[in-house]
């Protein structure tokens with residue numbers, strides 16, 4: 013257990029992506045374990061999920077800090093103490109500063125509910141519906157200083173149906189998030205990801221057939 017790489021997961025809410033990561037790890041599909049779940053909200057359900065699996069949790073309330081930088085410095089301290097080699101944002105609703113980014117260069121992943129670079133920011137599924145696209149999806153990317161602009165690791169495509177509401181589309185996208193986030197983490201922990209400018213190269217994986225799903229509604 014000791015030599016297994018530690019992942020820190022940051023959540024602000026439900027934590028269904030966190031759950032997918034924990035489950036994948038427990039099934040042995042990820043060569044790492046979630047060793048810290050950190051939230052800026054004491055009532056985030058993600059913390060509950062972590063406790064159920066005996067995973068250490070921490071709450072760092074952003075409202076207790078005078079600046080974003082001071083908040084981020086505390087996050088860095090708590091994450092470093094966990095020994096995490098990878099930080100995964102999973103519905104963590106804070107914009108981080110360079111204090112956080114520079115502490116973990118190319119070691120922070122985020123998941124976004126749209127096919128970036130389309131529809132960054134909040135309410136990705138609602139933006140997609142308003143725009144009238146036929147397909148949307150989700151993206152796992154490395155974090156950089158912009159909002160949802162970092163180098164892309166994995167994406168999955170999801171169809172938009174004529175009768176979709178924000179909720180139905182978000183739910184269809186979320187299912188795919190739960191599939192691709194563990195995949196991206198596995199690639200990272202296997203040491204296969206190299207970032208060069210905007211691009212992420214996946215060493216030893218010429219083609220990742222499972223990454224483009226044939227039937228997203230299944």
Ligand code: GRF
Pocket residue numbers: 023024025026027028029030102103104123124125186189
């Ligand atoms: C997901 O849609 C994720 O893409 C976005 O926030 C949502 C978090 O959902 N960043 P959950 O907390 O993992 O259930």
